[in-house]
Amino acid sequence: MTGNGAAAPRPAAAHEALLALFEDRGYARVEPPVLQPVEPFLELSGEDIRRRIFITQDGAGAELCLRPEYTIPVGRHHRAVADGQAADYSYLGPVFRLRAAEPDEFHQAGIESIGRTDVPAADAEILGLALDGLDRLGRGEGQVRLGDMGLITALLDALNVQPAAKRRTLRAVAAGRSLDAVAAPVAVDAAHAGLLSAIQGQDPQGVRAFVEDVLAIAGISRVGGRTAGEIAERFLAKAAAHAEGGAGLGARAREVLDAYLALTGDPDAAASAARDLARRAGLDDPRLEAALALFEERNGFIAARGLPLERFVFTGSFARNLDYYTGFIFEVADGEGGESAAGIKPLVGGGRYDGLLQHLGSTYALPAVGCSFWLERLGGER
Known part of the structure; x- marks a missing residue:
């Protein structure tokens, strides 16, 4: 189902090589059903996605959709086969959603690591595999941008911003x-x-x-x-x-948040600047301290994998859907030097979504992190 009615292209051999890389690293291939219940996507991705997905009904009138992405379907698969346990998955196949100036059926590949408690090491592994995958596809020189939904959330908590x-x-x-x-x-x-x-x-x-x-x-x-x-x-x-009595952000919170959102630079320098900001603002809060410590520990694991941390850019204003992402986020885009420019579409992106399995009905609070590759932006389809 492409925008012009043409058949969707099949994954090229290079894409199968990418999947082989993931499987060699212990990420078992899964293929969740193309038809998925629509509710999890609306709850976790926002009502706006209803305008961009393809919805139908089953015989009982329940709303279903063609899967618009893989993470929620993989999470549902995990709940069905290994709820409460740790497991690593990979995938490659078609997804369906309306996009401006791009096909509405396209292939994605990716990995999801569910249940690992060594959070900073798992974050670094996913980032490393994303870059290894791009290198396997001959696109290893992209610009890497990092962010942290957990850190900005902890900052707002430390500032006592109302829910x-x-x-x-x-x-x-x-x-x-x-x-x-x-x-x-x-x-x-x-x-x-x-x-x-x-x-x-x-x-x-x-x-x-x-x-x-x-x-x-x-x-x-x-x-x-x-x-x-x-x-x-x-x-x-x-x-x-x-x-909450209509409470807004507040002048002091706005000032501190503006300073955080302006942070940009290599991740080690950004971590130091964020600590300095917390000190100057008098924010002695254990939640913020834990988020900062995790940021620094993650940087250490990234560097320990031999990745060029000094060439990556952390951006305080880089954020994603709060109902989905809970911590580390990243994207890799084409281009040279510095932060990804507005309008540049990522080749691969992902992050941590620790609340997803519970949103899907699990009684287990399993951490999770993953990433997906936009294969049509990487070329090689036939």
């Missing part, structure tokens, strides 16, 4: 938006206070279903360009802000 304001802040950073709107308190219309109090803390799926039912009864599919799911998300966000 709703923290969530708004992380969403703004991940989307590359200004923090001006987050810094201001949330205004809540008194006429809506009762409704917001009623839905505060409720199951997001239930709130979405309620909003969808109300709009369906009224014969409305969208309001102001927003879907029912997006409207429900806004209600939930306002309800959380209402419970």
